Amino acid sequence: MPGTKNTLHDTEETCMNIRSYLYGSAIALAVAIPAFAQDSDVTIVLNEDLETVEPCMTSQSNIGRVIQQNISETLVELNTKDGSLMPRLAESWEAVDEDTWRFALRQGVSFSDGSAFDAADVVKSYERAVSDQIVCEIGAKYFGGMTLDMEVVDDHTLEITSDPAQPILPLLMSTLTIVPSETPFEFMQQPVGTGPYEMTERNVGQNITLERRDDYWGEVPAVTKATYLFRSDDAVRAAMVATGEADIVPLIGQEQATNPATDFAYPNSETTYLRVDHGVAPLDDIRVRKAMNMAVDREAFLGTLLPQDAEAATHIVPPSTLGWNSDLSPWPYDPEQARALLEEAKADGVPVDAEITMIARIGNFPNVTEVAEALTQMFGDVGLNVDLRMYEVAEWIDLYSKPFAEGRGPSILLAMHDNSRGDPVFSMFFKYACEGLQSGFCSPELDQIMADATAATGDDRAALWKDAFAMIHNDLVADVFLFHMVGFSRVAERLDFTPTIATNSELQLAQINFK
Amino acid sequence: MNPTPPQSAAVKEKSKFAAFWSMLLADKLALAAVIFLLIVITCAFIGPFFLEYDAGRQNLRGRNAPPFDLSRGWQFFLGGDQLGRPLLARIIVAAHNTMMVAGGSVVAAMAVGGTLGLIAGNSRGRAAQIIPRLADVIMSFPSLLLAVIVLYMLEPSVGNIIIVLAITRIPIYLRTTCAEILEVRERMFVQAAKVMGASEMRIIFRHMLPVIFPTLLTIATLDFAFVMLAESALSFLGIGIQPPEITWGLMVSQGRPYLTTAWWLSFWPGLAIVLTTLSLNLLSNWMRTALDPKQRWRLEIGDRKNG
């Protein structure tokens, strides 16, 4: 390994450095303490350091918040407010036929390494995302189960043919970050992109600095330099804005969000629900599932364990998603009715007294343990015998995903699902198709509706998804939907910036202005 | 003449107890500590029988009830927690698990570590080489990994947490015992006993253990706190005991987000930990003095002063 010698060398340096380090700090202290940053600089505090700075990993929240649209841009940009698509590196696009789309690419765009942007870069970016030489999360998450054939018509025209047909291909392209065609098949340590900023410094575990590029193709943003810091503790992050050490904290705890001048709640596109395993009695009985839905006092959670702005859920996806069915209303809290349903089921020989395991994940979302404990008591109050088990993430994922263990007992699993891309297709197959990796049941009828919806476009698509949602919520009573969640951000008063649903996955510096 | 010895032994026994009692009375702090520890032990034993239901009953709409308000019943005297459960009742019930975890780990670690240390310290052979290296291995095996393995393979029950914490605390007893033995075995009286032909066992139990036991005891009482806090830290990291089980450590860590808005959630269980530790240490200090013939006069003088 080439690092070996370096290693020993590093250790020596470490020991040598202690003194010079302290000395250096003392000087820095004497000189730099009042050296407040320039007014157009911002400091952003994230909850974890970035594991990598590789653009094909931007579907991870923190990597996305630093890189997406700041360093690396996409062909198309999703407007999370209304679900519409906006041009970014592609100026326009059109469907050539059922399975082929043509994209007209922007001209005069250059990467931060100086090379010019053209169609070959898009091809390479896709190849990297789905390559088996590196594992890219974007590829695994958005481009599984399909092959895209990219044909370069000329430097700035690209035709993409998909198999099977993808009516939402432009939406998919909003996830693909573009890197130069020279990029090798290994993770980048210095990301290169076409965006308005470039990474000028990275001290692992401590900070990342982005600085504004002079040769960006678009409008010049107001922020000249952004420094990202990493603190895991909610209270500390919140305190840093209060003390003036930071300007934006995308994520603070509900308990810390007490100052209306700086703290904003925003829907974070996450939905919590209980995945019910229909494979084991008594949960195979629809009356039991109805009773569970009626046993949950959703109102009682709001403003207590969960933020006041969270919403009782009826879908697995947030309200801004295509095909959202506004006719659905949450199951009412009705313990009397729930008890009656259970009695009825019991009379028919359904083993409603069986111990049901509630599986929850440690640290899944703020207050998850308390929410799970409260749910346990609510189920207990209507006569169900629910036993809470908190699991560590790895084991929880095994229990969440197929194949399920043979001879397992009845179980419900508390999970949170994120769909910020505006189309149900990214959620529904995994959660509800017979073959779905996290689906607790199988309904051929529902499978058919979902297959039709996936192939449809426009209003048809919306209408079909609407049917699917209604079927899951009302007819099948598949799961116990809980809440569409909100997150809290703290933004310094000197900034003009309002967090939105997009803040969960990206944080565009270009959208930040100064008051 | 024959019937006297048992009688005199009983009298002696009684007077010994009386002497201890008067020495305890002499040290008011130690007395307070004993009383507090007795209360904690009582809670640990009988608390769960009476208060299990009250301690678990939630009321979301009445969460984080402030302390010192008796209108909701005595159980809410210390306030309510994030799920509206009475803190006082929970602290009493949690005493059970907390004492089990801390006591169990400390006793187990002291027994295993002390024994290994005795063996290593008294042996001049291979054991003296191998056992301390075992301590090295345990010391460098991260307790967090151990906790995750247990959490994944087994379940985060009280018994398993005891195992995790006990293993991580073995090296300190092992190394202390070993080091002390190395020193003690060179002392005059041990050498004398050897020369006089006392058996190995007799030397260890009669001559060495009494000398090193006070040190072990000091470490154990301090460790008691350490283990309670380590258990709390595991909860802080999400790999400790899991609800619906409760311990003081878990309560402290669950109340942490509310430190600035509802301080009582983590303050009271934290105070319980602090007071228990403090009591144990005051008691152990008192015991060191009371058991040491050279130091005992301090308490006897104190007694006379107070008397």
Next chain:
Amino acid sequence: MKSFLTKRAYASLISLLFLVVAVFFLSRLTGDPTNLYLPVDASLEARENFRALHGLNDPLIVQFGRYLADLAMLDFGESIRRSRPALDVVLEAFEWTLILAAITMTVVTISAIVVGSLAAFRVGGLFDRTATFFSLIGASAPDFWIAIVAIVLFSVNLGWLPTSGTGTVWHWIMPIGVLFVRPFGLILQVVRGSMITALGSAYVKTARAKGVASRPIIFVHALRNAMLPVITVIGDQAAAILNGAVVVETIFGFPGVGKLMIDSILQRDFAVVLAAIMVTALAIFVMNLLIDLAYSVLDPRIRY
């Protein structure tokens, strides 16, 4: 002496190997990193691809053989999560931890010995009671408690210190302060206990009788004898910090090895876990060696 060191080096090497074997196999018991690395909704082929790429499909013993072969070439493997050499990742973090541990333990040791000995001189006196009382309260308060209260007080309310992070000397004060509290209480108690015994022991009395009456000399005599158990506890506490002061690192955003270790364990980033354990173990072995040497310096009757 030289043969002792050689022997010790071999023994440590064997311990290290034992540790690596234990950690390698035990950590594999905690599941496959694939599910954690890929999003929950990744396709089966993406999962298969990931396993093949990282050699997770091979039998465990083959994986271990490969790891040892690499290790023999001083290649500690690559971090799955970070796509960088595991050893680089660990050494970056360990540098911080080492400095933190060194400063904290120096401050702790000096203050605990001074305060503990003074307390032992007048057992039950005002100084003794005050020192014992407050150090014990400090030692038994949860560290995240102290840390957060300190931040609220010194950073938010008073504005004296930065909340967290690294950069200037001021950034180090709160982490060291919080780390200081517990070992200080523990070591203080052990120093105090040992000193009481030592001051009452025959040879100090002899020293007094011989007329070496001045306090400092008695102090030095007694201290020297009282140090054996103290050093053990110091070692134990230093090892705890070297293994990572997870809570302090987490709260103060301090890029040390403890946070790295817990993250890597939870993410099943085995190469980093193993590298971190080897680096910290080596440091702890060296420290234990120093402690054993200190024993024999303090008590010439102990020989190796």
